[in-house]
Amino acid sequence: MPNIKLRTENILEVSNPKMRISWKTIVHQKQLIFMSFPFLLYILLFSYAPLWGWLTAFQSYTPAKGIFEQQWVGFKQFEFLFTDERFIRMLRNTIAMSVINLVLSFVTAIILALLLNELKNMLFKRTIQTISYLPHFLSWVIVASIVQTCLSTEGGIVNEVLMKLHIIDAPILWLSKGEYFWGVIGAANVWKEVGWNTIIYLAAIAAIDPALYEAAEIDGANRFHKMRYITLQGIRPTIMVLLIMSIGNILNSGFEAQYLLRNGMVLDWSDTIDIFVLRYGIGNGNYSLGTAAGIFKSIANIILLLMANYTAKKIGEERLI
Amino acid sequence: MIKSIKRINIGDMAFNLFNTVFMLLLAVVTLYPFINTIAVSFNDGMDTIRGGIYLWPRVFSLQNYKAVFITGTVFNAFFISVARTVLATVLNIFFTTMLAYTLSRREYVFRKFITVVFVMTMYFNAGIIPNYLLIRDLHLMNNFLVYVVPSLVAAFNLIVIRTYIRTLPDSLAESAKIDGAGDFRIFMQIIFPLCMPVLATVALFVAVGSWNSxxxxxxxxxxxQELSTLQYELMKLLASATQTNNNPAMANAVGVDAQTARNLVTPISIRAAITIVASTPILLVYPFLQKHFVVGLSVGSVKE
Incomplete structure (x- = not known):
């Protein structure tokens, strides 16, 4: 693994103050303009133009009319959302599963990275790494299919192993009990991504100055001291940056796995905001309500991101923005 | 002194042993479900129902794969999946690199503006419904182009490639400029060929994303139906499996004719075979690109 430092350069870069947009520079840079403006128009169309669609959240949208001919209803859709028991339940599910996933994925990836770093045989380490990346490249459809097979009550490997070990007496219906659903999603997520999530930590570990370990050794530190006080401290900035980014995504992380693994018996536990948008927005043709739920999610995400960033700044940690 | 060294060594050895065992366990947990799926896909369908297939097939049979490929729907879906993946990857790589090149030129007057417009898109998303309405208004519904057009340039890949271009020596472009080459020519003949290491990784990410969606x-x-993809066919099988357990009608969901379904293959076997078909192409490629992953990922935690 190449020895790279976590880049903290400025994405936007400080622009050259002498640079002015004038007719002369435009003519001079016409090739650059030809090579970039089509993409500017492209992104404006595909990422910015849909924001007009947010207006539908303040309307009672019917597909037959244009967006300005609709009936305006103000915040009625939002009021409806927050008095709707189903939406509150889906909000709860989204937050619960996101928090579970966040905690599990951070803890497991950091532990695995620390343990991988302690492997001395490079070939063995590489092999384990390659194997651990495998599930990341499988689609959620395939992972859901695998989870279903493994958790099956008829010869599913999880139930069989638990019964062989006499931890349980009868097969458990993992996917039919709402109480297990969050845990199943958390475990599936760890299985799929734990190896992949170690990549960035291992890169950060590789960037730690080896002299620190030597100095600690002279001072009598053992392996665990070094792991705890040097390696873990060394990757702390990385952990913080990734944590802030994940917190900004906390309402985003619930669709594919939940949609593919849910069934009629666990809907109260499995459905998330995105599934709500899909079911009531597109499924029932209630575009306004679906859009309102989507807007709530986007805005809540940005607020969470800014809050996490602000907190990190306050406590003197590495931050994103 | 000697005693203390010995004690440390025993502690170390215990730790190494634990660590090795742990890693082997991890490998088993990761690989087992996959190997089991391979075994089921090569096992006779009716025999699989009896259970007890673990690491290798008991009654070897190619019937499942035959059933998958003789039915037009799955074969067609495979073709659509390949087409969308190839097209999306090629266009993505070319366009993103071209834009990244312009944004790497320090003298370019619109550089900062365009970068901001793209970076912003990493932090917000209009949402499912506004995007759905846009696609509908652009007449991309039930159109092959919807697999390629909406994701031609992604901000994240753009930053990754631009950061890489920045590491190339400026003198390359400068000397070509003195020799009279325009920016497009510099990009095509000098910069693009030099970007191959980073493009390998970005291409893998784009291809995986497209293939898996x-x-x-x-x-x-x-x-x-003729625009269906492999993953979607698999998803339909999965969905029918969650609704009704072990119903032979499930096989019909992918168009396996009733006779074949009744006699030779079962939904579980068909699902296993499609899973293997859908995952093999990517699994054959990714180990060779492993050493480049870190470059692509580390930019993800760039500070703005």
Whole structure:
């Protein structure tokens, strides 16, 4: 693994103050303009133009009319959302599963990275790494299919192993009990991504100055001291940056796995905001309500991101923005 | 002194032993479900129902794969999946690198503005419904282009490639400029060929994303069977499996004719075979690109 430092350069870069947009520079840079403006128009169309669609959240949208001919209803859709028991339940599910996933994925990836770093045989380490990346490249459809097979009550490997070990007496219906659903999603997520999530930590570990370990050794530190006080401290900035980014995504992380693994018996536990948008927005043709739920999610995400960033700044940690 | 060294060594050895065992366990947990799926896919369908297939097939049979490929739907879906992946990857790489090149030129006057417009898109998303309405208004519903056009340039890949171009020596472009080459020529003949290491990784990410997606088919193209993709066919099988357990009618969901379904193959075997077909192409490629992953990922935690 190449020895790279976590880049903290400025994405936007400080622009050259002498640079002015004038007719002369435009003519001079016409090739650059030809090579970039089509993409500017492209992104404006595909990422910015849909924001007009947010207006539908303040309307009672019917597909037959244009967006300005609709009936305006103000915040009625939002009021409806927050008095709707189903939406509150889906909000709860989204937050619960996101928090579970966040905690599990951070803890497991950091532990695995620390343990991988302690492997001395490079070939063995590489092999384990390659194997651990495998599930990341499988689609959620395939992972859901695998989870279903493994958790099956008829010869599913999880139930069989638990019964062989006499931890349980009868097969458990993992996917039919709402109480297990969050845990199943958390475990599936760890299985799929734990190896992949170690990549960035291992890169950060590789960037730690080896002299620190030597100095600690002279001072009598053992392996665990070094792991705890040097390696873990060394990757702390990385952990913080990734944590802030994940917190900004906390309402985003619930669709594919939940949609593919849910069934009629666990809907109260499995459905998330995105599934709500899909079911009531597109499924029932209630575009306004679906859009309102989507807007709530986007805005809540940005607020969470800014809050996490602000907190990190306050406590003197590495931050994103 | 000697005593203390010995004690440390024993502690170390215990730790190494534990660590090795742990890693082997991890490898088993990761690989087992996959190996089991391979075994089921090569096992006789009726025999699989009896259970007890673990690491290798008991009654070897190619019937499942035959059933998958003789039915037009799955074969067609495979073709659509390949087409969308190849097209999306090629166009993505070319366009993103071209834009990244312009944004790497320090003298370019619109550089900062365009960068901001793209970076902003990493932090917000209009949402499912506004995007759905846009696709509908652009007449991309039930159209093959919907697999390629909406994701031609992604901000994240753009930053990754631009950061890489920045590491190339400026003198390359400068000397070509003195020799009279325009920016497009510099990009095509000098910069693009030099970007191959980073493009290998970005291409893998784009290809995996395109190959693995089923939601766009589900949302935009479910009205036309001939535009269905492999992942979506698998998703339909999965969905019918959650509704009704072990119903032979499930096999019909992918168009396996009733006779074949009754006699030779079962939904579980068909699902296993499609899973293997859908995952093999990527699994054959990724180990060779492993050493480049870190470059692509580390930019993800760039500070703005």
């Amino acid at each position: 089923w939601f766009d088919t589900f949302l935009y193209c479910s009205g036309r």
